[in-house]
Amino acid sequence: MEPTPKRRPGELVFNIAVMLASFGLLYSAYGISGFEALSAPGAVPMATTAIMAVCAIIILVQTLRKGTGGGQTVAADILPLIVIVTIAMIAAYAVLLRPLGFLPTSVLFLLVMIRFLSRRGWGFCLVVSVGTVFVIWIIFRLIFAVLMPQGIIPEGRIVSAITSLF
């Protein structure tokens, strides 16, 4: 007989959250048009959220049946510091993208992340960060003409100066 799979730390909490969110969405879907008609705008959302809710209950029951104690911890195996810092850094990047602009925010993000992850010297991190952002900028801004937030650097003027050379 196969051993019962172990429940991972936080799995029960996550699945409870999933179930509650599913019921919340089902309630919201009901609010769209109720049981007005089969072709109503809320019909498919209600059906899908109902399926989500039923599945979530089944998944929760299956999770409860699993054995506990696999030797894992939340801090080491689910949400280690490195993951928390990275999520926070991406969020900070998104927040700073508009006020600072794409170029400084990206260099700053890469500089801090590469330093944090690799523990290499600041010089190495700075060269890699600036070089990478420069390449990305050339591809996206100059070749694909993708507009990124300008922020504190007068990017538009730089681009027009470059294009006026050709």
Added chain:
Amino acid sequence: MDILSNLLIPIVNLDLLMLIAVGTFAGIYVGAIPGLSVTMAVSILISFTFSWEVYPALALMIGIYMGGVYGGSRTAILLNIPGAPSAIATALDGFPMAQQGRAGEAIGIVTVVSFIGGFIGIFALGAFAPLLSDFAIGFQPRDFMLLAIMGILLVGSLSGDSLVKGIFAGALGIGVGAVGMDPLTIQDRFVFGISELRGGISFVAVMIGLFGVSEALIQLHSIHTPAVRQKITGIIPSWSKVRRHLPLGLQTSTIGTVVGALPGTGGDIAALMAYDHAKRVTRNPETPFGKGAIEGLVAPESANNAAVGGAFIPMLTLGIPGDAVTAIMIGALFIHGLNPGPMLMIEQPDMFWFIVSSLALANVFMLIFGLTGIRLFVRIVELPRTVLLPVIMVLSIVGAYAVNNSLTDVYWMLGFGVLGYFMRLYGYPLAPIILGVILSRLLDDNWRRAIISEREDFGAMMMGIFTSPLSLCLFLAVVMILVTNTPWWARRRARKA
């Protein structure tokens, strides 16, 4: 003679030939960079090329399209991040192969089967376009609805250990796809009073979050383990290996062509259906599916490239886009004063045969660039992950932002990235979410059309399904997918084995 002279237009014109080559080369890398979708690249190209002549503009777009569909497989294999939705299934076996140091082998076989699949799709476009479009035009809304359900239920075989988690993920995807204003009644759905949600959630942001950010977060767990040094020998697969997988490749190319020809579907659905087919027909793969089976690469990659030719069939014969890229190309044709539809083939057959010929050339360039540019590309995975992961995060953020120039999309990307991270940790499959988002509109619209046409009578709709051979086939396929993924079926098969 006319056909031949039209077919020769891009071959004898060096400028057009160059544009197809440049487009294909660029497409491979656009497709490979997570977050840079082919759809996005082609839509940006329209703004560059609207002042061009129609042939050069189409030549460049066709090259990007063909190269991009193939290019998505590169990062799927090397980084487990599909560069495009059509490469989602490729990652399932491609990445395990790369982890085993077989990246060169994987990319080599993918390139060859993509070439074969691409040609089958192009041949079908040239030979059967009117016939297949007649078939597709006969689909009733209930057939499209069943097709969408079938696509979502395929998650059963893609969802690993738990069918329930797969169905949950698929339903979540449909829900995400429904966010925003209802296109028929302009009524808000899942908007919660947030005005930014009225336009819906960007599919690209969801995809980058689930496959880019969550993968990067998962890889942080093992960031200090040395990268697998990829063996890049044996890139060009032996003839015996190609021959061994050719029958499956031909089957899945046919699936890809037919699915690609169905309006509203595309390479992503074709690839998933082909992968499912491969799992069903391959009795004894050398390596199990999900752990590096070559059949798991042959099927989706031949199908998604075959779907390119297929997607042009309804576009050129009916004026209905086969997928998102052909939808944009219809816009490009309109800009150039052309009216894609049944009259296009009658009034301007040169355009039809020019497209067929350009696709064939792009396919040849794809094979050449695909087999020669691997060594450089494989070096990417040998870069230290402490550098590579932050760069992937920046590319993901840029990609999410660039689609709509919206920071909201970046927040959605992060939200789905974190959700995807936890879902991965707790055994939920992510591919069905994307599939659900893609099919949400198709399912919703056609359910409502089908039930309205039956005057809200569910019984009458079911009767319609049972009395139409096409609907019945689709319905039975749905039932079979469900039944064959139950534990009861697995036990039954185990007893028989």
